[in-house]
Amino acid sequence: MTGMALAMGTAGQDVQVLLPAYPGVVDGLSRARTVARLPDLPGGPATLVRGHCRSSGLRVLALCNDALYDRVSPYVDGEGKEHPDNALRFAALSHAASCIAQGLPGLDAPHVVHAHDWHAGLVPLLMHAAGVRGVRTVLTLHNMAFQGAFDMAWADAIHLPRIYRNTQHAVAWDRLNFLKAGILHADRVTTVSHHYAQEILTPAFGCGLDSVLASRGDALIAIPNGIDAHEWDPARDPALGEDRYSARDTRPKTRCKAVLQHAFGLHAREDSVIMALGSRLTHQKMADVAVQALPRALDAHPRLQVAAIGCGDPAMEAALAELAQRYPGRCGVHIGYDETLAHRLHAGADILLHGSRFEPFGLTPLYAMRYGTIPIGSRVGGMVDTIRDPGQEAPLEAMRCATGVLFEGDSVDAMTAAIDRTLCLQQRPALWRAIQRNAMTANFSWDHAVERYAALYRDLVGDLAEAVAPRVAARPKPSSLLALPAPGLADDAIPAAA
CATH class of the missing domain: 3.40.50.2000 (Glycogen Phosphorylase B;)
Incomplete structure (x- = not known):
């Protein structure tokens, strides 16, 4: 959802994006420099490189570990099959987001960590496990059909605490389920249209997690997506x-x-x-x-x-x-x-x-x-x-x-x-x-969504006012870290990886 991040930045929100350093990502950054080393992530040591996207100016944190992310396709191999270590690859992304939320030297912790889909679904759980205070979490559901379900044998490799290896936290149908973990532990769960928000509460569209979503009904809200009205404009294309x-x-x-x-x-x-x-x-x-x-x-x-x-x-x-x-x-x-x-x-x-x-x-x-x-x-x-x-x-x-x-x-x-x-x-x-x-x-630009997300962030930060009053007062505009699995996601994008 880089379109969302760009729109929020344009609207004056303090936003930066965390994503894996797929091939070309770091090369596409200006003023790139290593800002942190993370020695204990799943899949091995990694570094965080910070820079600005050359094409958009968006602030980016790239998680660098070539063993995990130097692949031709972010999600699948040359035969169209999921990479067998996807659990490890996206658990590393989630752990990195949790580390940033806990505070790293030289990096300000955000007020809100906004995770997208199963790929970042472990973030709210890991922050909960780490006892992070003063940072709120949002999980956006783009497609319930993809849940990040993996064999329980991955639990040790992805550094999942033992007390979370059950159906109350991160297990569904005897498998690890990244999306369920996010739904259960995020402060707010959003999805991308009003009608879909209603559908996913039913067995026909909930893909087995409808009862889990119903249990978080008070936290589930719909904020419709937008499109880049400048990129998709026949008058200037x-x-x-x-x-x-x-x-x-x-x-x-x-x-x-x-x-x-x-x-x-x-x-x-x-x-x-x-x-x-x-x-x-x-x-x-x-x-x-x-x-x-x-x-x-x-x-x-x-x-x-x-x-x-x-x-x-x-x-x-x-x-x-x-x-x-x-x-x-x-x-x-x-x-x-x-x-x-x-x-x-x-x-x-x-x-x-x-x-x-x-x-x-x-x-x-x-x-x-x-x-x-x-x-x-x-x-x-x-x-x-x-x-x-x-x-x-x-x-x-x-x-x-x-x-x-x-x-x-x-x-x-x-x-x-x-x-x-x-x-x-x-x-x-x-x-x-x-x-x-x-x-x-018809106006389906990001403007309306940005207003809703900004209001959501303000509400979440307001809930923290007493606990972290000095920090909130120092930065009145909520800052957010958007944890993304790829440079952009779209629920109906043509590339097979979507």
Whole structure:
């Protein structure tokens, strides 16, 4: 969540980010210098290097241990399998955060340590075990499906105190569970959308931890994510060259469509309707449903073209590639991820297909909306909060207030019907333009989230006023350390590591 850290820094919050020193991280820092040595971390001695990100100016603490972090991919090996020592790698990150919170020479302890997902889930527990006073903890849940579950045999290696090796603290289903540890010990638990906050309290979406979350109901709050409204802005996007456009004038989007058609080998037809797919090709993202719904849609709508970018399940990658061969000139597929191509995808397409069996927030539909590309999404999680759809039973004119189309369930029929409905809307130019304008002018920037997080930090620091009055008085603005597993996380990012 580097976007969050940048937005908070811009808003005047005192923020620095702790992350593993993956390849290139230290090289990307200006004024980098070693500020601490940590000899007793899981996985061996490590150092903390402090600097400023050259591209953003963000203050960074990089945890350096090449044996743990000098990997091509942060989470998985070349075959897409999780690194077998991930328990060790991310326990080291959590211990480092705990050490910083306890105070290290030359480093001010923060007021708040903000951990993200299971990768930093041990932080609140370790601070509890160390008896840290005067520092509060926040854990943000981005995706309950990934919990950091490991064999109990790792307990000694990750330096987990014995009194915490039970179901009251860090064990679920006879395995260590980093996420459960964080949920039980954080002062506050946040998640990234209002609807997802409700869903995860149910067995269908809680992934086995719904009762644990319910036990922390008084500490669980929803603070919706945001997007970088400057990076994802068709009026200033360098990826579009001279074909930039805005909600006031979308005419250059036609040229963006021609560029996209060329890039994906699609027929150069001005009257075509391009539907984009841009997400991980996984069961969560309904890739298995999409590869069945797309042929139906292509057969039923001769003007429809499909441009897909993504990677993930090899079977889904192969199915999409086969679809491109079956519909030459009408379906183009790029397996992998390319940042520039992703921007051009949103700029040139008319529609985004973004089915999902669960969706904590849903970034990709918001990127598409910024570019006047109308999302078709599942009625789950954050998409319920961000995609406005009066519903297919509402009068057609009600869609003048819409920003996209939602569908229920995960069946091929439901997805196909949503595509059909959207294409019918697209044939009504005035109505479609109204939906585009609504989508492009909706505000999903980090501004609102930053205000909520700043208020949360202030509340937490206020709770500590009596215990640490001198320190709080000396630094009236709460400082925070964001413990992150990677340079950036997104619940629907295309890279397979997300």
